[in-house]
Structures are given as C-alpha cells and as structure tokens.
Amino acid sequence: MIPIKQMKLHKLKMQLKDPFTTSFGTMQDREFFITEAVDDRGNRGFGESVAFINPGYTEETVETNLHMMRDFLIPILQKNMIVHPDDVSALFQPIRRNNMAKSALEGAVWDLYAKQNNMTLAAALGGEKTEIDVGISLGIQPSIQKLIDTVGRYIAAGYKRIKVKIKPGWDVEVLRQIREKFPEVPIMADANSSYTLADLEHLKQLDDLDLMMIEQPLAHDDIIDHATLQKTLRTPICLDESIHSLEDTRKAVELGSCRIINIKIGRVGGLSEARRIHDYCRDHGVDVWCGGMLEAGVGRAHNIALTTLGGFTLPGDTAGSSRYWEKDIITPEVIAENGVIRVPEKPGIGYEIDERALKQFTVDEHVFDF
Ligand SMILES: O=C(O)CCC(=O)C1=CC=C[C@@H](O)[C@@H]1C(=O)O
Numbered sequence: 519m520i521p522i523k524q525m526k527l528h529k530l531k532m533q534l535k536d537p538f539t540t541s542f543g544t545m546q547d548r549e550f551f552i553t554e555a556v557d558d559r560g561n562r563g564f565g566e567s568v569a570f571i572n573p574g575y576t577e578e579t580v581e582t583n584l585h586m587m588r589d590f591l592i593p594i595l596q597k598n599m600i601v602h603p604d605d606v607s608a609l610f611q612p613i614r615r616n617n618m619a620k621s622a623l624e625g626a627v628w629d630l631y632a633k634q635n636n637m638t639l640a641a642a643l644g645g646e647k648t649e650i651d652v653g654i655s656l657g658i659q660p661s662i663q664k665l666i667d668t669v670g671r672y673i674a675a676g677y678k679r680i681k682v683k684i685k686p687g688w689d690v691e692v693l694r695q696i697r698e699k700f701p702e703v704p705i706m707a708d709a710n711s712s713y714t715l716a717d718l719e720h721l722k723q724l725d726d727l728d729l730m731m732i733e734q735p736l737a738h739d740d741i742i743d744h745a746t747l748q749k750t751l752r753t754p755i756c757l758d759e760s761i762h763s764l765e766d767t768r769k770a771v772e773l774g775s776c777r778i779i780n781i782k783i784g785r786v787g788g789l790s791e792a793r794r795i796h797d798y799c800r801d802h803g804v805d806v807w808c809g810g811m812l813e814a815g816v817g818r819a820h821n822i823a824l825t826t827l828g829g830f831t832l833p834g835d836t837a838g839s840s841r842y843w844e845k846d847i848i849t850p851e852v853i854a855e856n857g858v859i860r861v862p863e864k865p866g867i868g869y870e871i872d873e874r875a876l877k878q879f880t881v882d883e884h885v886f887d888f
C-alpha cells in the first residue's frame with residue numbers, strides 16, 4: 519500500500535430530520551468524526567465514527583473516540599508500515615475495545631487502499647452484489663397510529679422489511695396492530711436490551727406475530743440468558759450489542775444464543791473483523807445483515823460495500839440519505855429505490871465528498887502528519 523502521509527479528523531455536527539427514539543433515549547443531534555487518510559499521490563480515503571454523544575449504546579462516545587484516535591491509534595499508524603488494510607486491526611489489537619474509534623480509522627485506510635488500486639471498496643472486500651436489499655428502522659413513535667402510518671409510508675416506498683423498536687409497555691399490542699394491518703410485510707423488533715428473563719412468558723407472545731426476528735431482547739453484554747430465551751422462542755433472536763468480535767460470535771453461535779447477527783462495522787472494530795464475522799456465520803449457517811448507526815453518507819457507503827458480501831442474506835438498516843438528512847455530505851446521495859440500493863461503481867466508497875457540505879457541518883478539525 520502507498521503510505522499514508524496525513525490523517526485528518528473532521529468533527530461534524532448534523533441534525534437528523536426527525537428525532538430517533540429507542541429504549542435508551544432520543545437522538546436528533548449527531549456529532550461524529552469523518553476520518554480522512556491522504557497519500558502523496560492525492561488519493562483520499564474516508565471513514566466515519568459511529569459513536570453517539572452519550573454512552574447509551576456502547577461505552578464509546580464522540581469524545582472517547584477523539585482521545586483514542588489522537589493519543590493511541592493514530593500514533594500506532596504513524597509508526598507502522600501498512601501493506602494491506604487487514605494489517606490495521608492487527609496493529610490495534612493491543613488496545614482494548616474502543617472498536618468505533620478503531621473502525622473509523624480502519625475505514626479510511628480501506629477506502630484509500632481501494633482507490634489506490636482503482637477498485638470499488640465492495641470489490642476490495644470480495645463483494646459480489648451490484649445491488650443490495652434494504653429495510654427501514656423506525657424509532658418509537660408518539661402513538662401506535664402514527665407508527666402504523668409511518669410503516670405504511672415506507673412499505674409504499676418499497677422498503678424490504680420494517681424494523682420496529684420495542685420496550686416494556688410498547689411491544690405486543692403495537693406489533694399485533696401492525697401485523698393486523700400489514701399481514702404479509704417482513705417485520706422485526708429491536709428491544710435494545712430492555713427485557714430480562716423475568717419477561718420470558720411476556721416475550722413468548724411475540725411468537726404468534728410471525729416476526730423475522732427479535733433483536734437484542736436481553737442485556738447488552740449477555741449471551742447466556744439469550745441462549746435460554748432462544749430455546750423457548752420459535753422466533754429467531756438476533757444479537758446486536760452483545761457481539762463485538764469474531765470471538766463473541768463464535769461463543770454466541772456455539773451456545774445457541776441467536777440465529778441471526780446484526781453486523782455493524784463500528785461495533786466490531788472495522789471492516790476486516792466484520793468480514794471475518796460474515797465468513798464465520800456463512801460457514802455456520804447463521805444469517806447476517808448490516809445494521810445502521812444513523813450514519814452520514816460515508817458510513818452509509820461503507821455499509822453498502824460490506825453488504826455486497828454473499829452471506830448478507832437479509833435486508834439491513836442502510837436506508838437512503840433522505841431518510842436521515844436534509845443534506846448529506848456525499849454526492850450523489852445514497853438513494854434507495856423500491857428497497858434497493860445500487861452499489862456505486864467508482865473506486866473506493868464510490869461516492870464523492872460534498873466539500874461544501876463537509877465544510878458547512880464541520881465544527882472542529884485535527885490534522886496528523888505521518
Ligand atoms: O441507522 C439506522 O437507521 C438504524 C438505527 C437503529 O436501529 C439503531 C441505531 C443505533 C442504536 C440503536 O438505537 C439501533 C440499533 O440497535 O440497531
């Protein structure tokens with residue numbers, strides 16, 4: 519690989535079109551880093567950190583990302599020769615966790631590598647698809663009727679599956695009314711760890727609603743109780759927060775904690791580990807799909823490239839840019855037509871950075887020479 523000459527961290531502030539409510543809170547203001555790896559040939563590789571402002575989803579935040587990238591991870595990249603992007607996750611091994619910080623930098627290296635080799639990021643990863651199926655993830659709405667109207671709108675727009683947030687008091691009845699209204703639509707529920715095994719009898723009611731899966735019903739750091747729950751539920755459990763690595767995946771699959779895994783590039787530390795998890799799941803008959811973290815266009819582009827791998831058999835959360843943003847930071851924006859996104863054919867992430875938009879949303883910058 520042509521060496522990195524400079525790494526830039528652009529700190530952005532953007533506002534989601536609509537507030538996004540889950541069992542652990544409501545988000546609308548998004549702060550995050552766009553990472554930019556530059557070589558001496560004018561190639562620029564981009565990544566995106568997906569940590570939120572507060573540590574509600576994982577322990578990472580925008581501020582911990584900056585600390586880890588500036589004080590530990592970029593110095594490692596400055597000191598070492600990278601031959602292939604897979605080297606980055608190996609170099610970062612001695613640093614514990616902090617997967618979203620690692621992923622933000624590794625993603626920029628993967629994009630730079632693909633551009634240096636005049637390949638799409640999808641091709642660099644070994645992806646096969648020229649288009650991907652996508653679903654939509656809906657936050658908790660003010661009323662059941664509002665949720666039903668919103669579900670109808672996205673089904674009319676062609677999205678391939680609907681993901682509904684649930685939590686105690688907003689679950690069985692809500693899903694029953696949606697299923698009644700839309701008997702054929704692929705529907706899944708994401709609980710974001712808001713139940714315990716004490717809710718086992720309550721959760722068994724979900725088995726009658728023909729759901730594709732129940733995502734992360736129990737604790738964010740559990741695979742034992744999920745195995746107990748999966749034994750009693752017909753509906754597949756999908757793990758999200760519990761899975762941070764290939765090792766977590768292996769243990770969860772061997773224990774029978776889940777039948778499906780939501781792979782999020784940031785949560786597992788980058789594209790190389792995401793691909794290793796994909797390969798393991800494909801070899802062990804576990805379905806995977808690509809989750810979302812309310813990303814801007816760079817993160818969205820990385821999700822699209824990853825989803826081109828053959829084992830991504832289920833629609834993911836990578837909806838079009840306009841679902842999230844009045845204005846995205848890439849051009850063209852990501853467009854989902856009838857629940858399908860065409861994989862871009864330009865080198866790297868396949869979308870250009872909209873420099874005016876990047877500048878408009880940038881609130882801080884850090885530049886590191888190599
Ligand atoms: O990016 C998207 O549209 C998916 C958003 C989404 O469902 C989630 C994002 C981040 C944390 C959670 O709230 C939730 C998830 O758990 O998948």
Ligand SMILES: [Mg+2]
Binds near residue numbers: 708710733758780
């Ligand atoms: Mg989830």
